[in-house]
Amino acid sequence: MNVLITGVSRGIGLALTQQALEKGHNVLGIARKAAASEQLMHIQKNSRNLLQLVPVDLADEGACAEISSVISEWACLDILINNAGIYASGNTKKDFLESFEINTIMPYLLTKSLLPKLQASKKPKLIHISSIMGSITENSSGGSEAYRSSKTALNMLNKCLSLEYKWLTSIVMHPGWVQTRMGGEGALISPEASAKGIWEVIAKIGTKESGAFFDYQGKSLSW
Numbered sequence: 612m613n614v615l616i617t618g619v620s621r622g623i624g625l626a627l628t629q630q631a632l633e634k635g636h637n638v639l640g641i642a643r644k645a646a647a648s649e650q651l652m653h654i655q656k657n658s659r660n661l662l663q664l665v666p667v668d669l670a671d672e673g674a675c676a677e678i679s680s681v682i683s684e685w686a687c688l689d690i691l692i693n694n695a696g697i698y699a700s701g702n703t704k705k706d707f708l709e710s711f712e713i714n715t716i717m718p719y720l721l722t723k724s725l726l727p728k729l730q731a732s733k734k735p736k737l738i739h740i741s742s743i744m745g746s747i748t749e750n751s752s753g754g755s756e757a758y759r760s761s762k763t764a765l766n767m768l769n770k771c772l773s774l775e776y777k778w779l780t781s782i783v784m785h786p787g788w789v790q791t792r793m794g795g796e797g798a799l800i801s802p803e804a805s806a807k808g809i810w811e812v813i814a815k816i817g818t819k820e821s822g823a824f825f826d827y828q829g830k831s832l833s834w
């Protein structure tokens with residue numbers, strides 16, 4: 612299958628990429644500083660040419676056009692995983708704008724620009740890596756307003772996409788609390804365990820599940 616994953620330089624995106632290659636998928640990985648990631652370079656070296664890296668910063672104006680132009684060589688896109696994300700610890704105007712740009716607006720715009728390629732797939736799947744921190748029901752502590760609200764808005768955009776494009780299976784996922792630069796060392800699970808669960812959920816879902824919010828173990832989450 613043809614898979615596009617954003618934010619593959621480290622963390623969950625790197626583990627998702629490694630496991631996609633193990634499954635024999637063709638992977639287009641978006642990494643703004645691909646060469647700076649030793650692990651990613653190692654994975655690419657052993658990928659039997661299944662991994663193509665595109666050095667795009669999603670904050671750049673031409674990001675969607677550049678990715679669309681690279682993917683024009685593919686007949687279709689079967690799975691799009693919008694994984695790249697940032698965690699702003701503060702709540703300044705800048706924090707809000709950057710969080711919404713990378714966590715909300717770019718996943719939406721990238722999806723829109725890739726819709727023709729997704730529609731060309733027999734069973735297209737769109738996965739937004741969101742967060743339980745975007746759940747209003749589950750918010751018991753407050754704080755991290757810029758991050759939380761950017762993920763809440765992402766959840767809403769996913770719902771809109773699922774209603775507008777009935778042929779597409781479009782879900783949001785919480786990857787667990789994961790040991791990455793964002794999740795910190797004290798987090799509960801490894802990126803590999805998170806990615807394994809995410810791939811298991813991806814394998815199971817179809818249009819019936821479109822619009823849903825799952826965690827990496829396939830548990831349904833409240834909004």
Ligand SMILES: NC(=O)c1ccc[n+]([C@@H]2O[C@H](COP(=O)([O-])OP(=O)(O)OC[C@H]3O[C@@H](n4cnc5c(N)ncnc54)[C@H](OP(=O)(O)O)[C@@H]3O)[C@@H](O)[C@H]2O)c1
Pocket residue numbers: 617618619620621622623624641642643644667668669670693694695696697713740741742743785786787788789790791792793794795798
């Ligand atoms: N870790 C957790 O516990 C946890 C929990 C809930 C949700 N999530 C979500 O899971 C996703 C992955 O998080 P992670 O834990 O793997 O975080 P991470 O280790 O901080 O990795 C974030 C990834 O996003 C990329 N990225 C950020 N801004 C970008 C930009 N402007 N252009 C291109 N790539 C960009 C980073 O690339 P660079 O290396 O170039 O910076 C990196 O590859 C995020 O959406 C996050 O919100 C994580």
